[in-house]
Amino acid sequence: MTRKVRVRFAPSPTGPLHIGGVRTALFNFLFARKHGGDFLLRIEDTDQTRFVRNAENYIVESLAWCGLTVDEGIGAKTEGNYGPYRQSDRKEMYQEYAYRLVESGNAYYAFDTAEELAALRAQGEETKQPFVYNYLSRKKLQNSLTLSAEEVARKLEANEAFVIRFKMPENFDVELHDLIRGEVHYNTNELDDKVLYKSDGMPTYHLANVVDDYLMKISHVIRGEEWLSSMPLHVLLYKSFAWENEMPEFAHLPLILKPQGQGKLSKRDGDKFGFPVFPLNWVGDNGETANGYREWGFLPEAFVNMLALLGWNPGTEQEIFTMDELIQAFSLERVGKSGAKFDLEKTKWFNQQWLHQTPSARLAEFLLPLVEAHNCTATLAQCERICDLVKERAVLIPDLWTVSEYFFKVPERYDAKIVQKRWSAEVPALLERVIQIIETAQNFTSAALEEDVKQFIQSNNVNMGQIFNCLRLALVGSGTGAHLFDIVEVIGKQETVSRIRRAIERIPNN
RNA sequence: GGCUCGUUCGUCUAUCGGUUAGGACUUCAGAUUUUCAUUCUGGCAAGAGGGGUUCGACUCCCCUACGGGCUACCA
DSSP states (O other): OOOOOEEEEOOOOSSOOOHHHHHHHHHHHHHHHHTTOEEEEOBOOOOGGGOOTTHHHHHHHHHHHHTOOOOEETTSSSOOTTOOOBGGGGHHHHHHHHHHHHHTTSEEEEOOOHHHHHHHHHHHHHHTOOOOOSTTGGGGSSBTTTSOHHHHHHHHHTTOOOEEEEOOOSSOEEEEEETTTEEEEEEGGGSOOOEEEOTTSOBOHHHHHHHHHHHTTOOEEEEEGGGGGGHHHHHHHHHHTTOGGGOOEEEEEOOEEOSSSSSBOOGGGTTTTSSOSBSSOEEOTTSOEEOBHHHHTOOHHHHHHHHHTSSBOOSSSOOOOOHHHHHHHOOGGGBOSSOEEOOHHHHHHHHHHHHHHSOHHHHHHHHHHHHHHTTOOOOHHHHHHHHHHHGGGOSSTTHHHHTTHHHHSOOSSOOHHHHHHHOOTTHHHHHHHHHHHHHTOSSOSHHHHHHHHHHHHHHHTOOHHHHHHHHHHHHHSSSOSSOHHHHHHHHOHHHHHHHHHHHHHHSOOO
16 A cells, blocks of 8 residues: 655644754655655644743744755645644544544543542552553542443533543553564553543643544654654554554654763753754743754754764765755665764764855855954955855854954954964065065966965075965964965955054064 | 663764674874865774574574663643
8 A cells, every 4th residue: 555655743842842853853854755745744732731832933943944844734835734733723623532432442531630640659659569550450440440320420510520541452462563663562461541631621642643643644653762662552542543544654763862971862951061952042931041053053954964864874975965865865764773872073074064065155144244243344245255265164154254254354463373483583574575576466366476476485595484474474363264365365455465564563573 | 660672983873694894973193285274095993791593693583781762631
């Protein structure tokens, strides 16, 4: 049976999306594109207590920044025919499905209060017999399995709070197939009677997820490994609804782990590792902030490239991928099974690579605002030229400014070490000669200028290293930077001469 | 604790029974360069441990260890 590929990214809006979530979205997106399918965004906001107001916008904006265009659902150009795509807007639907399960005997009403269950759990802690609401304990609890029909009707009539729980079958081996992990087995006796429908009238994740995936004709569920252990419940739910034929295939992605210490990366980790765990800067309702990759100066292409290679590999030695190349190369078979620790250094390397191969015209769009923020002026064309000259020295976007600063402003200080090493008594006189050469140059281009100065050096038998380094010192203020005569050409005759004069004035002779 | 998934250089990973176990990041050394950077060359560095199966195991099986996940009216 081949069916149209439809996958969804279904985050819950409880805060900013962290890089693990972005990667899940990315893999869904790649899979959809690879197979000519649809990529949906559904918002799973069934937990009213954890709802964070600006989280949904953040999610939409993050996906957009990464270039993960949503075909259907929240944030799509046109929402699509299977809406609404926010679970809170689908509230009534779930109730109907929950009741359907009760009627078919696959679920039941439970009246135990949260406090009673908490007490049982606490007791279980003490006696080292953990309390589980399952096929054994349900026989002794307050539910429609133990209570008489009249009693249940009475409680319902009286509007007593209730939940609907799944009636987990007894001693049944569930055989599961996962696209990444292969066969996985669970016995239902180890599973509990999960709440499907909460007393506040909202479904839990499990019910909403299954119902929506069914109704939205999802073909493949690609999600994090934290869901692997609820897969048997979900599969059993499909069976209980008699939806086995429409059941999606499952793929559980390995988790992204904390770089040091243990556990999976979590959004609560915020900035504690000294690098962002979020794609974009985050400002919470409570005023809490956290850094994002975008604001740190990562290109979305590099960020996506890095995420794609975290847990997936092409089987070749290619590491730098455009989105189109990723789509071409992607397959779930090449997704690894084990969790991966995130590595900031490698991420920076990806960005550096991307900075090198990004056209300078685009980088100029990043440089210009940085120039202006430092109270300098430039045109986009100038920035483009300068990016051409310096981009291989930058790792992050803000470096574009720090490695090109001298193009826009006169050096304020002169590197003492270079002065010490190169600026001897005869330098000012030599630089005066260089000024002459520059002022009288027929052809004010980098190559011609270099030729002229080199000729002077040769015919006068002076030290090339000394001249070049002192000239660099005068123009840049340090021993770093782009090709010397490119700098001369870009800043121009007047500025070059003025900087040399300034250096001669300010640098004391050794 | 129970269930479950996993385990190759410090990190990300290749290898789908036979390889000097390959690549990348990091790091170190060298080359190139007027400088810095880039680039290039080279070095260091790995199959958790123990049993099997096999002519032959990193690869298959079992046990142990270690790590991850789940174990909520959270997702």
